[in-house]
Amino acid sequence: MKKLLMSGNEAIARGVYEAGVRFAAAYPGTPSTEIMEEFAKYDGVYAEWAPNEKVAMEVAIGAALGGARALAVMKHVGVNVAADPIFTVSYTGIEGALVIISADDPSMHSSQNEQDNRNYAKFAKIPMLEPADPQEAKDYVSLAFQISKQFDTPVFLRSTTRVSHSKSVVTLSEPQLPEDKTTLKHNAGKYVMVPINARTRRVEVEKRQVALKKFVETFPENKMEINDPEVGIITAGMPYNYAKDVFPNYSYLKLGMVYPLPEKLIRHFASKVKKIYVVEELDPYLEEQIKAMGIPVTGKDIFPYTNEFDPGVIKNAINSDLQGAVSPYKESLAQRPPNLCPGCPHRGLFYALKKSKAYVHGDIGCYTLSYLKPLEGLHSCICMGASIGMAHGMSKALNEKGKGKVVGVIGDSTFLHSGITSLLNMAYNNSDALIIILDNSTTAMTGMQEHPGTGYTLLKKEAKKVNLNVLVSALGIQNIRVIDPYNLNETKNAIKEELASSGPSVIIAQRPCALFKRANIKPQPPLKVDADKCEGCKSCLGLNCPPISWKKGVIKEGSNRKGISFIDETFCNGCGLCAQVCKFGAIS
Amino acid sequence: MIDSKVKNILFAGVGGQGILRASDIMCMVMMEAGFDVKKSEVHGMAQRGGCVTSHVRYGAKVYSPLAESGTIETLVSFEKMETLRYLKFLTKDASIILNTEEIYPPAVNMGDAPYPEDVIGFLKNHYSKVIAFNAAELAQKVGNIKAANVVLLGAVSNLMNVEKSVWESVIKESFPKKMVKLNLDAFQMGIAA
Numbered sequence: 001m002k003k004l005l006m007s008g009n010e011a012i013a014r015g016v017y018e019a020g021v022r023f024a025a026a027y028p029g030t031p032s033t034e035i036m037e038e039f040a041k042y043d044g045v046y047a048e049w050a051p052n053e054k055v056a057m058e059v060a061i062g063a064a065l066g067g068a069r070a071l072a073v074m075k076h077v078g079v080n081v082a083a084d085p086i087f088t089v090s091y092t093g094i095e096g097a098l099v100i101i102s103a104d105d106p107s108m109h110s111s112q113n114e115q116d117n118r119n120y121a122k123f124a125k126i127p128m129l130e131p132a133d134p135q136e137a138k139d140y141v142s143l144a145f146q147i148s149k150q151f152d153t154p155v156f157l158r159s160t161t162r163v164s165h166s167k168s169v170v171t172l173s174e175p176q177l178p179e180d181k182t183t184l185k186h187n188a189g190k191y192v193m194v195p196i197n198a199r200t201r202r203v204e205v206e207k208r209q210v211a212l213k214k215f216v217e218t219f220p221e222n223k224m225e226i227n228d229p230e231v232g233i234i235t236a237g238m239p240y241n242y243a244k245d246v247f248p249n250y251s252y253l254k255l256g257m258v259y260p261l262p263e264k265l266i267r268h269f270a271s272k273v274k275k276i277y278v279v280e281e282l283d284p285y286l287e288e289q290i291k292a293m294g295i296p297v298t299g300k301d302i303f304p305y306t307n308e309f310d311p312g313v314i315k316n317a318i319n320s321d322l323q324g325a326v327s328p329y330k331e332s333l334a335q336r337p338p339n340l341c342p343g344c345p346h347r348g349l350f351y352a353l354k355k356s357k358a359y360v361h362g363d364i365g366c367y368t369l370s371y372l373k374p375l376e377g378l379h380s381c382i383c384m385g386a387s388i389g390m391a392h393g394m395s396k397a398l399n400e401k402g403k404g405k406v407v408g409v410i411g412d413s414t415f416l417h418s419g420i421t422s423l424l425n426m427a428y429n430n431s432d433a434l435i436i437i438l439d440n441s442t443t444a445m446t447g448m449q450e451h452p453g454t455g456y457t458l459l460k461k462e463a464k465k466v467n468l469n470v471l472v473s474a475l476g477i478q479n480i481r482v483i484d485p486y487n488l489n490e491t492k493n494a495i496k497e498e499l500a501s502s503g504p505s506v507i508i509a510q511r512p513c514a515l516f517k518r519a520n521i522k523p524q525p526p527l528k529v530d531a532d533k534c535e536g537c538k539s540c541l542g543l544n545c546p547p548i549s550w551k552k553g554v555i556k557e558g559s560n561r562k563g564i565s566f567i568d569e570t571f572c573n574g575c576g577l578c579a580q581v582c583k584f585g586a587i588s
Numbered sequence: 589m590i591d592s593k594v595k596n597i598l599f600a601g602v603g604g605q606g607i608l609r610a611s612d613i614m615c616m617v618m619m620e621a622g623f624d625v626k627k628s629e630v631h632g633m634a635q636r637g638g639c640v641t642s643h644v645r646y647g648a649k650v651y652s653p654l655a656e657s658g659t660i661e662t663l664v665s666f667e668k669m670e671t672l673r674y675l676k677f678l679t680k681d682a683s684i685i686l687n688t689e690e691i692y693p694p695a696v697n698m699g700d701a702p703y704p705e706d707v708i709g710f711l712k713n714h715y716s717k718v719i720a721f722n723a724a725e726l727a728q729k730v731g732n733i734k735a736a737n738v739v740l741l742g743a744v745s746n747l748m749n750v751e752k753s754v755w756e757s758v759i760k761e762s763f764p765k766k767m768v769k770l771n772l773d774a775f776q777m778g779i780a781a
Binding site (some may be wrong): 005007030031033034109110133135162165166167168240241242244245248310312315324325327328329331334335336337338339340343369372373374389406447523544546548549550552563570 | 619669
């Protein structure tokens with residue numbers, strides 16, 4: 001068969017297609033996003049972006065109850081959002097088949113925490129497969145659907161950033177033809193989870209656990225490699241590759257299924273080797289279960305709890321006397337944190353917001369990047385949709401002391417994800433906070449995905465486009481302003497006035513993302529600093545716009561300036577914010 | 589006969605410079621040449637103007653897509669000061685190819701931190717093979733600054749034991765038709781640099 005260089009996410013999408021599955025729902029989130037984007041490209045599939053992971057999960061459950069084989073995809077923290085239906089669909093089981101992909105992010109490359117979602121499998125009593133590379137990622141998808149069907153259970157497939165976003169050679173398989181087994185079949189006793197039925201299903205879950213524990217003992221993707229009888233490594237997923245890289249001669253038990261664990265197989269492996277290391281990122285998930293079997297192993301005593309591993313981490317943990325690699329360069333280097341892009345509509349908003357000296361509750365999106373100096377645009381950020389509830393809570397708790405000083409900012413996609421109910425709460429409980437919806441017409445951070453406010457679906461069909469103004473008004477908010485964040489004066493005034501007004505207010509700052517192709521933004525000519533007029537006040541540098549830099553030592557007669565600002569015209573997109581900031585008319 | 593030892597290359601630079609595309613092309617070339625190959629990538633938040641790296645590893649059989657610190661034999665750096673950030677990943681006799689273009693991080697823009705001086709002098713003192721040129725300017729000469737990544741690949745190809753025709757055929761498949769000539773020209777620029 002054909003061989004291709006594929007990322008783990010491309011391979012998972014291919015795996016879903018090869019398995020003959022044609023139904024999937026998701027909300028984008030790094031490192032999971034490309035799974036749906038790639039799946040949506042195959043012929044004859046139905047794939048949708050739901051407004052959040054809970055909805056995506058419920059859509060997939062509904063499809064599965066109608067006999068379809070369905071997929072739900074989310075990043076690790078998305079599983080928290082979807083947890084409510086997940087825990088109970090574990091009781092009901094499904095008619096068709098149901099696979100949930102959880103893409104975890106050890107090291108928090110693009111996340112607010114690094115929770116280990118293997119715990120969800122154990123917690124919700126749902127089997128979990130964990131591939132180690134793109135080839136396995138593809139192949140495990142069809143195994144996951146088989147297990148789901150065979151045991152009438154949802155099945156987790158766990159990826160991590162390093163599986164999803166590494167590329168390697170994948171051998172394709174012949175796709176199975178999709179078979180339509182959808183049907184309306186009533187079975188209220190199984191699917192209506194009132195207590196009396198839930199108690200019955202609860203017992204079924206334990207029966208299923210027994211059956212799965214038997215099944216997993218002979219599951220062929222739990223692989224034993226007996227080499228050196230002195231040392232054995234028990235591992236799963238990507239860490240297997242790291243360990244094999246540095247210790248090719250040790251013996252291995254590589255678990256393709258991380259819940260439930262094959263106790264007999266683990267005991268058998270333990271009898272073949274003298275010393276066992278459990279190599280796993282994040283939680284001592286395998287280690288604790290193996291120790292509970294009474295098998296002595298070494299794990300988190302020597303391996304880190306935090307961050308993803310690499311071959312060096314494993315080598316240095318096992319051979320603690322090894323010297324780590326060192327750089328000959330000893331000076332400190334300026335950090336290079338990610339930043340808002342040139343022309344980003346969030347820049348002007350946060351510049352204006354800083355002047356208000358308010359406490360700003362932030363949310364998840366590109367705008368989170370504004371927290372860094374010099375914008376220092378937000379002062380808290382917990383999770384998707386949290387800004388609105390937190391701003392309301394703080395405003396209520398501080399009462400008079402917080403008047404005119406508490407703001408929540410949230411992107412359009414994030415607002416539609418989980419901000420609507422909290423804004424409804426603000427209207428209902430008569431909040432005094434100000435909420436700013438940063439409407440850039442897309443889901444920018446993850447790469448321009450569609451959402452209910454964009455007017456298009458994942459399958460590129462035109463769609464009903466929610467009107468944010470009307471929606472906010474329908475929730476009961478009376479003070480609503482729509483502004484253009486490229487207009488600094490308008491933005492500053494709106495913030496000032498809405499902070500001063502009583503009751504809840506919403507400002508919708510509307511301007512498409514500067515990178516959004518469909519918005520068809522014509523870049524304006526780059527701006528220039530007039531060296532004769534620049535007084536070196538550094539106001540424009542306060543925007544933290546990538547093309548604007550400080551040129552030290554460019555002095556002029558009759559001025560005590562110590563340098564001037566300079567605009568690199570190759571990066572400047574001509575948004576004109578810096579010209580509005582300059583008090584000397586030096587930028588045009 | 590394929591050399592069985594795994595070779596490690598690190599691509600590093602700033603988000604938006606075409607680093608992932610370049611490492612993709614490198615992987616496909618090595619795959620065409622008959623090697624097993626793996627690479628790592630950085631997506632999402634980390635990409636917005638921040639540091640971007642991509643490890644490429646090839647050989648008879650590759651396990652990890654990440655190389656261990658101290659084992660990178662070739663560093664392809666897309667930005668001058670970024671080169672310094674990754675030296676601990678290199679072997680002592682590593683080759684360094686670097687774009688001498690400077691992209692200032694926020695602290696340097698603000699005047700709060702210096703942009704390191706004489707980066708190339710420092711590198712030449714510590715490494716025997718340092719190939720430095722302004723890939724952005726060369727790319728501009730063939731028509732588009734964005735082709736700087738392929739210019740750098742041209743220089744990389746001089747160090748790799750794979751026919752230039754394999755590189756060219758992969759480049760042809762990697763870009764839309766109207767961008768192919770530009771990128772082939774950029775590749776030639778890099779070979780000659």
